[in-house]
Amino acid sequence: MRKYTFIGPILLILIWAVAAKLQLVDKFFLPDPFTTIGKLVQLLGSGAIIGDLVSTLERVILAFIIALVIGLPLGLLLGRTEKIYRSVEFIIDFFRSTPATALFPLFLLVFGITDKSKIAVAAFASMLIIIFNTAYGVMHAKKSRVLAAQIMGATKAQIFRWILFWESLPQTFIGLRSAISLSLVIIVVTEMFIGTTSGLGRKIIVSQITYEIPTMYATILLAGIVGYLLNLLFLAAEKRFLHWSGK
């Protein structure tokens, strides 16, 4: 089935090229794909965009790590005691449903116009997703395995460490994958609106303001590639560590 993977993208680029060629859209607003890709290659080759790429990646990874370090243990803890989870479920669901972007002003007040506030917003939103998925995974563990361990005389701690933790992993990984994607989205958006000197988001907004349209498209393309590769990385990790999932 692998050979089918490229049909869609090739078709999209073809339509894009035809639309540009026939001038269906003003060339100024939509450069043809070869100009755009050429621009991206040039930006990467000259190193002009590397600084922005690194800044964005640093923020995304930092936000994700903070979310992971706080969210994972909290999720496990909450999932283990359903009563506690039920009592904070509303708060988690509420903030999970609140657009993270609506929280910018609040985080700006607390952290100022710094990198910290960008990372904090992204980490906060990602953390909620990790907490929710991890807790859900623990709570919905298969009862038969827990029963088996109970009959063997396992203590609560042993059941948690050897059964529940593992049972929760597939759901936890879904949470991690969503969290890294969300971190990227939020970081890029904050880079556009919270003052900074580097980052893909800033590059996009600056090239839009200065009408460097090919650069804008090239940067959007790069942000897309980064998001896709991060997703791919997590899928590969899942395949490696959760080879047993669903079996």
Add this chain to the structure above:
Amino acid sequence: MSTAISVQNLKKSFNNTEVFRDFSVGVEQGKITTIFGPNGSGKSTLLNILSGIVAKDGGSFQIENFDHFQFSYIFQNYRESLLPWRTNFENVALPLEIQNKSKQGIQQRVEELQKLFEFKFNWEGYPYELSGGQQQILAFIRALVTNPKVLFIDEPFSALDYENNLRLREHLQKYFLAFKPTILLVTHNIEEAVHLAQKIVVFSQRPTTVLEVIDNPLSYPRTVQSLKVEQFHQVKDKVLSVFQKAANL
């Protein structure tokens, strides 16, 4: 003969369906006892109540010197009780890890059982790579690795083809002769029930009572040949007659 498990006046209902009203039974120590009876007569429920998974509504029961570390229960859905993230060896080791046994001790015990069961496993592989029959054997070895004094088995052979079924019966007997645990086995297969047991307890329909406890005096090990002898047929016919009345056939 001393009694290993005794049940007095047990009561249990599920949503207004009365399974046990005033149920009493005794299970002798160091013997294989099988429970045979119609569908829904509470065979598995009895094992679940005795092992503490399901709460009773009334009555009482005792298991002599009950200790979780010397008790094993092989579920009917054994597949869902194996841990797919652990290798086959780690699965078998789990009960001993729970008891904080040393790695060496675990290794030794597993090798001992492997010899007895004459099965070659890829110990570094995972349960999901095994066939249903091999998974069942893995669940058996995991249950026996603690050297239990009391062993519950629920429909142990239902997922196996006849050939592997007979083979596993042979291994179970070997284990029984070597370690003499008290085995309580639930089955809806009359041949299994008679082939393995010294005592066959026949259940009635709900609310369940013990219709009769039938002895099978044939000596162990009982081979495939034992299935053909006159005495086997006599016991089996007796069980069938009691069952026939119970199931209104």
